[in-house]
Amino acid sequence: MNIKLIPLLVLTATLTFLTPTANASLILGTGTSALVGGDLTDPENDGLVNSNVNYDATFRSSVEPGFGGGEFAFNVFDNTLTSRNGKWCCSGGNVWVEADFGTDRYILDMFTLSSANDVPSRDSDQWRILGSNDGINYTALYSYDVAGQSIWGSDRFEVVQFSNNADYNVNTAYSIFRYQSTSVVSGSNHQLGEIEFFGTKIPEPSTIAIFALGLIGLASRQFKK
Structure with missing residues (x-):
């Protein structure tokens, strides 16, 4: 696997406040073999190509919902x-696709984005990962905005990794992660090869509250002895 660092201008923000920081993402290589695999949407890596079967998330998109089809969003x-x-x-150029994990919430530890095979002008030069x-x-967890330049340049099928506490800083858990593009390098057509989301599962607030009440009750009984 050929790994190298690339410098990027990153904006880590909520939707209403932007804080610019300079970081370096990681190029993992090119092609399917460069994908990390086992992400939150398909931990077992047994999801069917061209069919919404064996995935651990509900998918939605602004356009072209579905797998397969005519290069649909869930691909x-x-x-x-x-x-x-x-x-x-x-x-x-203004499109989004998201993965919804229902009642499960995760802190986004890492994600990857991959270029597709079409001309580089169809790559996004303005995009965000939202929670x-x-x-x-929605809150912007990571934002990229470099007019006329994508994170991949001219490289096709390239996998780029972004990590928490290195490329962005997030300590809130979310049940939905969305990729949103608002502009492409040039023209009006958008393309994306692959997205992988990785995270640490956080117990639901209600579960934590019940656990805390249990500890209080246990302490109370012990105190009365």
Whole structure:
């Protein structure tokens, strides 16, 4: 695996406040073999290509919902980097796709984004990774905005990794992670090869509260003895 660092200008922010920081993401290599694998959407790596089967998340998108099809949006979660239905293409530049993990909440430890095989002008040059717990209110966990330049340059099927506490700083757990693109290098068509999300599961607030009450009750009984 050929690993190297690339410098990027990163904006880590909520949707209403931007704090610029300079960091370096990690290029893992090119092709399907460079993907990390076993991400939150498919920990067992047994999701079916071109079919929404054996995945551990509910997927939604602004356009082209589905696997397979005519290069539909959910292809970014199919664990493969190939041409045609191995990618998402070619709707407008302002699009999004997300993975919803239901009642499970995760701190986003790491994510990868991969380029597809079409011309580099279709790559996003303005995108964000967002987190939400209700599907209504979203917080930007990582933002990229370099006009006319994507994170991959001219490299196709390239896998780039971004890590918490290195490329961004997040300590809040979310049940929904969304990729949103608002611009492409040039033209009006957007493409993306693959997305992987990795995180640490955090107990639900209600579970923590019940556990705390149990400890209080136990301490009270011991005190009365």
